[in-house]
Amino acid sequence: MSRPTLEEHAPVQGYDPRTGEPVGAPVPATRPDEVGRVCDELAAAAARWAQTSDERRARALEAVADLLDAHVDELAALADSETALGLPRLTGEVARTTGQLRLFAEVLRDGGYRDVVIEPAGQGRPDLRRTRRPTGLVAVFAASNFPFAFSVAGGDTASALAAGCPVVVKAHEAHPRTSVRTAELVTRALAEAGAPPVFGIVHGFAAGVALVEHPGVTGVGFTGSTRGGLALARLCGARPVPIPFYGELGSVNPVVVLPGAARRRGEELALGYATSLTQGVGQFCTNPGLMFVPEDEALLAALTEAVAASTGGPMLSRRMHAAYRAAVTELRAHPHTRLLAEGRPADGPWGATPAVFAVAAADFDAATEFFAQERFGPVGVVVTGGGPQEAADRVARGEGKLTVTVQLDVDDPDDVAAARPVVHAASLRAGRLVVNGWPTGLAVTRAQHHGGPYPASTSPAHTSVGAAAIDRWTVPVVYQDCPVELLPDALR
Amino acid sequence: MSRPTLEEHAPVQGYDPRTGEPVGAPVPATRPDEVGRVCDELAAAAARWAQTSDERRARALEAVADLLDAHVDELAALADSETALGLPRLTGEVARTTGQLRLFAEVLRDGGYRDVVIEPAGQGRPDLRRTRRPTGLVAVFAASNFPFAFSVAGGDTASALAAGCPVVVKAHEAHPRTSVRTAELVTRALAEAGAPPVFGIVHGFAAGVALVEHPGVTGVGFTGSTRGGLALARLCGARPVPIPFYGELGSVNPVVVLPGAARRRGEELALGYATSLTQGVGQFCTNPGLMFVPEDEALLAALTEAVAASTGGPMLSRRMHAAYRAAVTELRAHPHTRLLAEGRPADGPWGATPAVFAVAAADFDAATEFFAQERFGPVGVVVTGGGPQEAADRVARGEGKLTVTVQLDVDDPDDVAAARPVVHAASLRAGRLVVNGWPTGLAVTRAQHHGGPYPASTSPAHTSVGAAAIDRWTVPVVYQDCPVELLPDALR
Incomplete structure (x- = not known):
């Protein structure tokens, strides 16, 4: 990916697809130094969020879901002005989005996502206890075609917050005002639920590049074009510390x-x-x-x-x-x-x-x-x-x-x-x-898998939809012969 | 990674570390076209191996373990001549290696590696059934410091064969004759166990590059230096179809x-x-x-x-x-x-x-x-x-x-x-x-995790040692409303 040009630092203007006319004032592009500030602040809160109990994280996700639901009409109307996808579809998409947030609250209460394995000492083996921990700050690139479900408060954000990772979303240029408003609601709900600062949003192409290159970022979720995704994937691989890139790039669906x-x-x-x-x-x-x-x-x-x-x-x-x-x-x-x-x-x-x-x-x-x-x-x-x-x-x-x-x-x-x-x-x-069905329409459930060999996904072992999407934002740690009082609760 | 030089096509000569003198004749480097032939042959057998039952794959792994055990003295002596690690250590390492193969036979019989989730239809949801399938041909780069346990028949090979993936090993230059002999035994044991052609070995730097670039390869396991690993990781990312690179690169262990x-x-x-x-x-x-x-x-x-x-x-x-x-x-x-x-x-x-x-x-x-x-x-x-x-x-x-x-x-x-x-x-x-232990010495068990943030691993969510190592070589597939007679056995 070449360095951003001046145009790529330009404010982000939304348009009404029905008329091609601008919708409201443009949203200022986030300057790279401001991206750095946001990332630094959220990365600093990563440990607190990781140590927040599953129950409190679940409640925070539910608080976000509740507040979005309470604003469904406003959100759908705003998104319709920027996407023309129509109120029925957009109202339904808000419900799908809040359903996703609540699914991850369930996933947290269930606890299985920690993948705990306990192996007592024996036959010359040490006591080994394995669990998963959140990776840290996550960058999410929103998609154009789902202004809610694959956007600011979509599945990538929900699964990463559930995992215990702070999230910075790079908003999509196709619906900037919807993104800003959703982000306001997410931020407010998280704050009211007592969460530390674990959510941020940035705008503009250059901000996206700065985000992927920030040393505090530990992984990237992306839904979009093959060309854009590949460029970001290569940025991830070329960092001083390479990070995983979970990209859903494109698919013909025979x-x-x-x-x-x-x-x-x-x-x-x-x-x-x-x-x-x-x-x-x-x-x-x-x-x-x-x-x-x-x-x-x-x-x-x-x-x-x-x-x-x-x-x-x-x-x-x-x-x-x-x-x-x-x-x-x-x-x-x-x-x-x-x-x-x-x-x-x-x-x-x-x-x-x-x-x-x-x-x-x-x-x-x-x-x-x-x-x-x-x-x-x-x-x-x-x-x-x-x-x-x-x-x-x-x-x-x-x-x-x-x-x-x-x-x-x-x-x-x-x-x-x-x-x-x-x-x-x-x-x-x-x-x-x-x-005997059709590929559009994707149940958001535990068994779901949304991925596939490249270019469907750059990481074919992972799903971006459904309960298992949380696995992208956690990594295993094993404790060898660790006294009980020093073990995390899940391993005692 | 620059294109291989003439020297990198040179035959691979092993040396006795005690004297610095050559051990036996050099092993010819595998020409890129020969790498292609091996990969094509094994990729063609991938479907048969994937459809071989867990029980038969388990028996094939045990046959390899048995044959290596039967040749432990010969193998340890050969490896000692090329590595000078000493007979006690090398004898023990053969046992560790065959123990790994048998662990994966157990993993297959247990079946949990398929991660089956069955979600019956209901509340407007379709019937969804998820399992994991082998990815296809896997490339394994052997390490210098474990001529058995992280080499030809080591953990990467054992876990990939267990998953149902054919394997081509790039032998390490530090012990070419040990690699050749181990490969002979692996090939013989697999054939005697009735496996299709699912194992190959190549030698030399240029062969390693050709291997990673072969279109049939679906993933790479690597244990070695940060520099070499990063170069291969970038080759994997730059392919027309990028593939995952599972590299254990380096670690200080405080x-x-x-x-x-x-x-x-x-x-x-x-x-x-x-x-x-x-x-x-x-x-x-x-x-x-x-x-x-x-x-x-x-x-x-x-x-x-x-x-x-x-x-x-x-x-x-x-x-x-x-x-x-x-x-x-x-x-x-x-x-x-x-x-x-x-x-x-x-x-x-x-x-x-x-x-x-x-x-x-x-x-x-x-x-x-x-x-x-x-x-x-x-x-x-x-x-x-x-x-x-x-x-x-x-x-x-x-x-x-x-x-x-x-x-x-x-x-x-x-x-x-x-x-x-x-x-x-x-x-x-x-x-x-x-x-209250020491980091060297690594139990090969179900709970084990051998990995960590970069550069310990390029894929920190995965382990290269222990039962979960098999997860690197499988990907999920979900079946929506599929009639029972068309489902794979594991999902019926």
Whole structure:
């Protein structure tokens, strides 16, 4: 990553995606020296937070959840003005975010996250007792497409605070005022709950670089583009003391439709696909941008109809909209694509119209890199023909993915048999296999895993969603022959 | 890391550290295309190995252990000719190595390593079932100082094979013939146990670079120098598909002696220290190179006596010996050190004589970077004076460490109170706290953790020793609403 330019120190201006006009005054970029001050202050409080009991940390997380819930209407309206994602979605996202905070409160009360192993002395072995401790100050890079759930008070922040780590969030440029307001509420709730200063926020590209380079930072959580993530990952590795980088970078999320499912519930599949593809204007990392279907005229007709009935919307930023437009233009111009359908156009300067292109399996195979690339927005590629085994092979080749979905008729033995290689390929190349559902929509639970081979994740052993996300912010320590009175409580 | 030079493609010659003379014929360096061939072959067998049952993988590991045990005398003698570590130590190290293999067989039969979480559908949630799968081909870089336990069939290899990953070992240049012979036995035992081709070995610096850059490799285990490890870590991060690098790079391992312990068992401490410092000619990553002691004339006298009675030995390589000599010369020349004692000199061109230097606490603080650096070999720095709180502060500053040791009199309330800040500092800056023992000697068990903040480990959440070492070679996968007949056995 090159050094920040002057422009990258500029104030951060939010825009209304429906009009392209500025929303309110710009938020000043955080100067690198101010980033240093914030990090120093929070790093100094790390020991106090680490020693705060699980119960008190749980209550602090719940206090944050309660205060955000109490401001849900204000927050959703503010985020809608900066993201145009709509009040129903944003109201739901605040609930998901506070649900995440409460899940981590439960995780703390359960205590299993400490992974305690006690091995008494014997057979020449010493007494060994292992637990996990928080790593220290964590940097969180917020995402553009989830102004709450993957942003200021999102899963990275919740899991790191739960682990006992202070957090500095680098706000995303796409929703600066939402970020500022959320941060105010988080700060107030933590203070009222009696927490030491363990939360901060910084704005602007240069501040993000300064944050990753601060010596007090012990790990980074990131959700965003492959390019930005890789640059930050390399900054993490080039520090005098390298630190782990937990990045969720990008994913195409293939869906494989098996013949029995296509025959039996083609219309339902077409509607489900169009809904999943266009939800949030297609701006999900789990967006089903690539679908493999059998040569089935009825299914293709249903897909055409469902996509044509779908609705677009304004994209989150001018840059994303430009990238989306370029992607659609490129697909349209390709000699081997056929435009299956376009949805209803969206108003406004950043409006995106859903568009789905069909390509024959042989043509896909001849230009896989082009067709299988991630395209942000409501644009899909449907690969027609070729058998289920070939679809499985295509899933097995290609980059790591967050999800693979298979649609089958569970009562059709041919479909069940055909699903096997797809499920196997998915288990090797994705973090989550979805059967007869859609990849968008991610349960935040204990069993969840949101990750996968690179570029889905830069750290494929870790999840950024669900209870296990806390593991990124703790490390083991083992006590050998330590007298009980010197052991931490969890090991006594 | 720059591209390999011609010299780095040269055959690998082992030497007898007692004489500096070559041992046998050189082992040809593995050409990069041959590295590619080996990796391709093993990567192709990855799926078969991953699908081999836990029980059959366990038996394969036990077969390796049995065959190595059956050749313990031959192996120890061969390793002694290349390392001069002595037959008792090397015989014991073979047993430790086969014990590790058998521990991982147990881990497989226990099955807990799969970390299965099953969450039935409910409250709008889908059915989610999570387990872990092997990542694929693993590269292991052997260490110089453990020709068995951290080498061809060592803990990295055992844990990766157990996880279901094929392994290619980059042999260490310090014991090529031991590596070749061990590899022959491992290959034979695996074949006889019916395993697919899942083990390979390569030789030479250039082969190591080709190995890390091979697209089929999914992770790297490394034990060695900070410089070499960092270079490999950056290669891993710069690949088109970055992969995790699990490196144990280096550590000073501070020992804090509290006043009560010094008074009550000064002689025992002095003897224990001298033994730990000079064991294996001081060539352990857990070597207690730095010790903080109170101003206690009797203890210093005992230390002087114990070190003077200790014995040196030949170091593993010409380069290590040169580095050791330079370190001792530098310490001797420093205006603020006092030579406390030298041990009995060792014969031969690479012989190292134990040497321990004393430095006053204030002088240590004025030049911490110099005094607290890792020095490989039987050379120690003893910091005298300053209270236990200051010693704790010194432990808390400074680099990450594999271990911190505290020596206290458990019946002395002052010692117990003084130990608290040391234990706390240790818990933040080291992977293992040792009470009233010595850091060398590492139990290979379920609770063990061998790691710590950088540079002790490049991946401080992971251990390279003990049952949890297997976690480095598996990643989670979650199955959403998957019919039972399509689930892996572990999730049914």
